[in-house]
Amino acid sequence: MKNANSTSLVCISLGLLFLMLFNITNAENWEQPRRNVNLSPFESWRSAYFCLMNQSNACNHKTNYIITLNGTLNVQDSEINEFCTSGCYDHTLLIFKCIQDVNRDFYFATKAPYSFVKNVTMNACNELKGFDTSKYKDPNSxxxxxxxxxxxxxxxxxxxxxxxxxxx
Structure with a gap:
């Protein structure tokens, strides 16, 4: 009886170990990154990346209208009306809102904070002037x-x- 209890305890322990190692479930949500638990900085950066990966059919016709990990948006004066009214601007604002919800101190690859890119985009659509967010200079450097x-x-x-x- 003593031997059977220790064998069953070992089997249960190994079974739990294998369940944890080969986890079939995935807690990451690519479509809704706000639902991810961002307990570490790495997880919040991944959730912000998932926010950037959400695509919209309204913006797929122009590649420079889509915000990427670089943080570059390049819209000329002649294209600003199309960008602001075709749904790309709204989609970009949703991406910024998602990034703000999952990682408040997110920086793009150009070292520009998301708030800078968001403000430039909002000001450009309010004034209907073209903009380019690839030219960012850190004022504290x-x-x-x-x-x-x-x-x-x-x-x-x-x-x-x-x-x-x-x-x-």
Whole structure:
């Protein structure tokens, strides 16, 4: 009797292990990413990616009307009326709303936050002017020439002054 209990316990444990390893069910929802449980940053980024993968029949005729992981939308002045009225603008706003719901600090591959791309898109349709979101410059980046030269120069001069003063 003792041997039968230990054998059944081992069988149940192995069965549960195999059920967990070869899980048939999938909790990820590609069509409705808002239903995913985003407990980790990786899962929220995946859900934002699933938001971007949702396609609309209204926007499939122009590739530059579809928002991608790059975050680039390029609509010329002559095409802005078509973009804003054909359903592409509404679909793009739904994608932005989905991204906001699943990952509030989402950044595109151009390092532009989703809020920047959303604001540019909304302003362009309000003013009926073309736009291009591929040209994003981070306002907080120290990429100017002076920003790159001053810090090493000042630290070198301070080190030289410290050595000259204290004779180290």
């Amino acid at each position: 120290a990429t100017s020439l002076y920003g790159r030269i001053y810090v090493p120069l000042i630290s070198t001069l301070m080190t030289m002054a410290f050595i000259a003063t204290f004779g180290v």
